[in-house]
Amino acid sequence: MADYANPEVLVSTDWVQEHIDDPGVVIVESNEDILLYEIGHIRNSVKFDWQTELQDQLIRDCVSKESFEALLSEKGISNDSAVVFYGDRSNWWACYALWTFKVLGHEKCLIMDGGRQKWVDEGRELVKDVPERAKTDYKVSAVDESIRAFRDDVLEHMSSGESLVDVRSPKEYSGELLHMEAYPQEGALRGGHIPGAVNVPWATAANEDGTFRSADELVEIYEKGQGLSKDKNVIAYCRIGERSSHTWFVLTYLLGYENVRNYDGSWTEWGNLVRAPIEK
Amino acid sequence: MTSIDEIVREFQDADHQEMIELLIDYSESLPEIPKRFSERVDKDLNRVHECETPVFIWIEIEDGKVNIFADVPEPFPTVRGLVSILVSAFDGLSPEEIESAPVDFISRLGLAQKLGIRRVRGLSAVYARIKNEVKKYSEVT
Structure with a gap:
């Protein structure tokens, strides 16, 4: 293992x-x-x-x-x-x-x-x-802002086709919901996700007892499942940048990716930006 | 029974740490629900689905007084505390008093400013649930 x-x-x-x-x-x-x-x-x-x-x-x-x-x-x-x-x-x-x-x-x-x-x-x-x-x-x-992405970084990242991970729930990703299920709306005017982003809800990386999944399981989830890999630049986001910090930790430390950034503006920024590209 | 105004004053006067202490007190003083509720198989009908944490509310009206029962698991002390404020404010009032209670009761507590806005999400849903249940109950009886 x-x-x-x-x-x-x-x-x-x-x-x-x-x-x-x-x-x-x-x-x-x-x-x-x-x-x-x-x-x-x-x-x-x-x-x-x-x-x-x-x-x-x-x-x-x-x-x-x-x-x-x-x-x-x-x-x-x-x-x-x-x-x-x-x-x-x-x-x-x-x-x-x-x-x-x-x-x-x-x-x-x-x-x-x-x-x-x-x-x-x-x-x-x-x-x-x-x-x-x-x-x-x-x-x-x-x-050290090399681990933090701002909206212009995300736009550039997206335009060059680099990896984006949306760690929200599937319904938030699809645009059906504007916020976490059962959480009141927190102010995004549009639903959906950043074009090209894959969806891996943050809690997928955790076991029932709160521990992190094993390295093999994480490789299965993020690499075999979603096509991420160590050599790629990755930006993770969620709604306000807190769930994605969990995924940022997993990719950076547990899987050893060298270039992972957390977009703390996340959906509450992107979903409100005029002309920001959105996919549903 | 603590009146709505007293509760509002208590919270408005509290600083961040005092508010935490107050919420712990409320959390610990939420009365246990009677067995006739806790053992019901259709308990889920009384769940407030807008809350991420399991919150259950039962309303009964007897002799012109509204009795409010709430159940929130202990591992969620903040939510227990918040729900307990509502029980404490409204249990034992008349249906008319609850229907006419200020819509901005929760915002007047100042929880959002002192504890962070996201921590009070869901509480408004519980408040609305209590008001609606009382209204429904009064309409059919």
Whole structure:
């Protein structure tokens, strides 16, 4: 059985348990459900809220370099900390947080395979105490936008026939729905997908227990199933760029693709752009 | 019973962290539903399908008062908390009071500003469901 391209970015629940008190490791919980951390979290873990902390609160963008520095300094994360992300919904939000950390140039980022669900299912300890970490003086050395695609990049990418992965549900892809099934509409005026995009819903990459599928299964899904390959440039998108960060993580780290970008403008931008090409 | 205005004031005065604490309290205080609902085989008829999380609502009107019962699984504390606010605000009111309750009740809580707009998706659907059920019930009786 093939191994992941970068197996070192995934750590197990056992590994996290052993490193809870490791001063070089910071465990970060990032969830969709905003109450889960307060109800109970891995001891010594710190909470990041993807929406109020990892996004700019005025313009639609990732958190600014200055705010990110202030945020990480406040939470006691150093430039050389190994940050282990975990969260609810098969690490969907953990991957989004990791992607944002990578854009802001944080070097050592890991994911706890299986996320919060696996930790809870294994009956491991959850605590309510928020750790008191000494403040740091975090500095962003370089912002890395090579993993991020903007609308003009997507247009160029599409025009030259390069690979696009739409990770939304089949009904969103077909244009039947403008938003995730059962989620209220979030403001796209047109339905459909970017021409040429293949549809691989993000959760296809996750097992029932929240862990990632094996390397062989991922190859089957993305390469044999949809014709993606390591040598291609790939852009992943969804509705607001969070589900696609999960797929970005899978393609980049688990399958080892060297040129994958997450289009965080995603459908809520594309589906509103005047004259943006759409296929149904 | 907490009045609608009291709940609105409670939320309007809260900062981000206080709002989280409030929601946890609401989540924990959502009353268990009676067995006559939980054991029903047609439970799915009472599911609010606009919500991604399983949310079930039952409405009964007795002696001029509306009784609201809601069920949300524990692994979804935020949704439980949000639904519990509605139960707390409207359980025990008269059908007329519920029908005339402010349409902007949810937006007045300020959840969208303090917690992020996407977190309250679905709650409006639950609110609409309660109002519609009460209206339907009043029409047939």
